Amino acid sequence: MQGRERLSPCVCSTLRMVSRAVTQLYDDVLRPSGLRVTQFSILAAIAGLGEANLRQLEYMLAIDQTTLTRSLNLLERDRVIERVPHPDRRIKAMTLTSKGRRALEAARPLWARAQNKVLRDWGTTAWADAQRRLAHLLRVAVKKRRSSRSRVPPNPARRGRGLVAR
Secondary structure, eight states: OOGGGGSOSSHHHHHHHHHHHHHHHHHHHHGGGTOOHHHHHHHHHHHHHSSEEHHHHHHHHTOOHHHHHHHHHHHHHTTSEEEEOOSSTTSOEEEEOHHHHHHHHHHHHHHHHHHHHHHHHHOHHHHHHHHHHHHHHHHHHHHHHHHHHHHSOOOTTTTTOSOOOO
16 A cells, blocks of 8 residues: 555544654664654754753644653753753753764764655655645644643643543
């Protein structure tokens, strides 16, 4: 089965399938650096800001706090990022260590190779169109999620648990 026949009519399922396949492609190319593409993205975001806190990274990467915290803890354990003091002690700020800067620099050409492969195979015009459309979908989804979270009170029975049997 190839192409469209494999895709689900469900937007979410299709996007997740494509995301997994593209992530695997980038991970395969990045493997010699020791980083996965998710780690590369976090390090690149922190490097771009110089210092970043959880909220900034959540927003920039459109990632939930639990997943981000787990990834940051692993990066901190591997000593590629470190926490730095922030005037507001409630804010957890991070910066790259020298090991993190070296890891990111080693991974950049590999990331560029993966990026060029995808763009070469798909086409820069097609990517620019898809990027524009996906940016719109992201804005809509984030806006809908934020507005629905502000209306629905949190369910204390679900806090810290996976799926709850009904």
